[in-house]
Amino acid sequence: MTDSRPDGGLRADRVARRTDGRLIVDGVTLFPRTGETVGLLGPNGSGKSTLLRLLAGVLAPSAGVVTLDGRPLPEVGRRAAARRVATVGQHAHTQTELTVRDVVALGRVPHRRLWVPASDADARAVxxxxxxxxxxxxxxxxxxxxxxxxxxxxQIARALAQEPRELLLDEPTNHLDIQHQLDLLDLIASLPVTTVVALHDLNLAAMYCDRLLVLREGRTVAEGSPSDVLTPALIEDVYGVRAEVTHERDRPVIRFLRRAPRPASPGEDRPSPVP
Incomplete structure (x- = not known):
């Protein structure tokens, strides 16, 4: 499904972000289509988290513009944007003793006036x-x-309580075991929202994302479907590792190859074979 409005939804148009004189994000354009899941890929330090913060309005671009329904985010306003765009970070911490319902209810803050009690609509959303x-x-x-x-x-429930149309997630599967990674991404893929998610695992990205954007040193190096993007050449170029790529149900499956053993230097003792 595509957005019927040419300027609809959340858009980043040639955005850049400079920090301490260094370009962290350099001229990236991203137009998520309504209802799709877009995966952000790239090595550590490639700009994935910074791009998500730009899309969320947490950071202002040094150049370019992030728009929501055709309006620059500063014109939309932080509170109005929070009713539309929800974010989930890698980690969440609090020293306050909160129940799970309390945490999820935080998602209703953008919809409520200060000091006004929760409404029936808030309770239903939670x-x-x-x-x-x-x-x-x-x-x-x-x-x-x-x-x-x-x-x-x-945290995803808290984001859903905002009743967003766009959801931004920064490496949500970090530090989870395989079962919980799959459970979480099954949930994310089933949500009726437009999703942009930063991921490290290429096979998970291939399984769950409709489209991929690959970053390196803040710049876009590839964009397209998982089958078009995740090729052995791109994986070696961007990540510096060799891989074989096969396909199952029109989705790529990546098998990483071990590096060849380093040749022994002259006079270097070789390990004895294990009987």
Whole structure:
């Protein structure tokens, strides 16, 4: 499904961000289509997190513009943008003793006036978000007692309680075991929102993303479907590793190849073979 409005949705047009004299993001353009999941790929330091912060309006671009429905984010305003765009970071920490429902209810803040009690609409949105993320039976539980995967689901529930149309996620599967990574990405892929997600795992990106944007040193080096982007040549060029790429159900499957053993120097003792 594509957006019927040429300027609709969240857009980054040739955005750049300079920090301490260095370009962290350099002229990146990203136009997510309505309802699709866009994966941001690239090595550490390639600019993925900074691009997400630019899209969220947390950082201002040094050049270029981020727009929401054709209007620059500063014109939209922080509160109005927060009703449309939700973010989920890599980690969430709090020293305050909060229940899971309390954490999810934080997503309603952009919809409420200061000091005004929660409305029935707020309660319904929180309940729906808990149900969508499978956390209804954890609602009264302390957030601190949740597992890592459950905490990430609670953060996604908090984002869903905002009732956003766009969702930005920064490496949400970090530090999760394989089962929880798959559970979380199954959830993300099922959400009725436009999603931009930074990922490290190329196979997970291939499985769950409709389109990929690959960054290196802040610049776009490739954009397109997973099958078009994830080639052995690109993987070696961007990540410096060799890989074989096959396809299953029209999705690429990457197998990384070990580097050849380093030849022994003259006179260097070789390890004895194990019988």
């Amino acid at each position: 309940t729906a978000a808990l149900e969508r993320t499978g956390l209804t039976d954890r609602a009264a539980q302390s957030w601190h007692t949740l597992s890592g995967g459950e905490r990430q689901r609670a």
